[in-house]
Amino acid sequence: MPGGRPRAFDPGVALDRALELFWRQGYEGTSLSDLTAVMGINKPSLYAVFGNKEQLFAKALDRYVTGPGAFAGDALEATTVREVIERLIHGAVELTAGAHTPQGCLSVSTVHACGPDAASVRELALACRMAGEAALRRRFEQAPDLPAGHDPATLARLVHTITDGIAVQAAAGRPHEELREIADLALRTLLPD
Structure with missing residues (x-):
């Protein structure tokens, strides 16, 4: 039956x-x-x-990481440190200011915009962000081509700071073209030829 x-x-x-x-x-x-x-x-x-609602948000955040945000995990598979960083920074522009996505980043905005009543949701988004940064740090620790003088943990934090800044600027309405120019300048400054 x-x-x-x-x-x-x-x-x-x-x-x-x-x-x-x-x-x-x-x-x-x-x-x-x-x-x-x-x-x-x-x-x-x-x-x-x-x-x-909180459980639904957790499922949506997982979907975000494995869907629109999957470029971040894929970037870790790049051959060189330069490629990893380029893919992350350019990917952040496409994700947060693309023509077919909402402006900004779900996890960044959640970390910054949740009040005390949603502290557990903020912690969930923060844990997601910290897991991404830890994965990037591990990738840098294993990289034979890490530029001299770069600490893997500090470099991972710096790249996340740049991508977070891109997300905040996108959420504030900064156009895609300007964010792409900013990303290119950040890459030239961070990893000069």
Whole structure:
């Protein structure tokens, strides 16, 4: 005997819609009503499939890292340190100021814009960011071509500072072309030929 009615929505599509809404409006700026409207589901379905708002955000953040933000993990596979850094910095411009994405970075904005009531969500986004920085540090530690005088941990923090700055500028409305120029200047300054 079949159990219950089949779902009338695609959870993957609904999660993508929630991700975009969180990305555009932030965690605290997004209500459950906003989420159910954009996801095309009711609150009981949201709770049944995704859990509460915080759990849904955690799933959306995972989707962000493995979807639009996957360039960061892929960049670590580049052959040289220069290529890793170039891919990260240029990728940050495309992710945060691209024509087909919301402006800014989901994890950066969450870390900076969550108040005390959303401290656990802020910590989740911060842990995600720190994991990315740690992976970059490990990649630099293993690099035979690390430029002389560069400490792997400090260089990883610097690259993350640059990409975070790009995200903040994108969220403030800085155009893609200007961010690309800034990225190119940062690369020339950081890694002169």
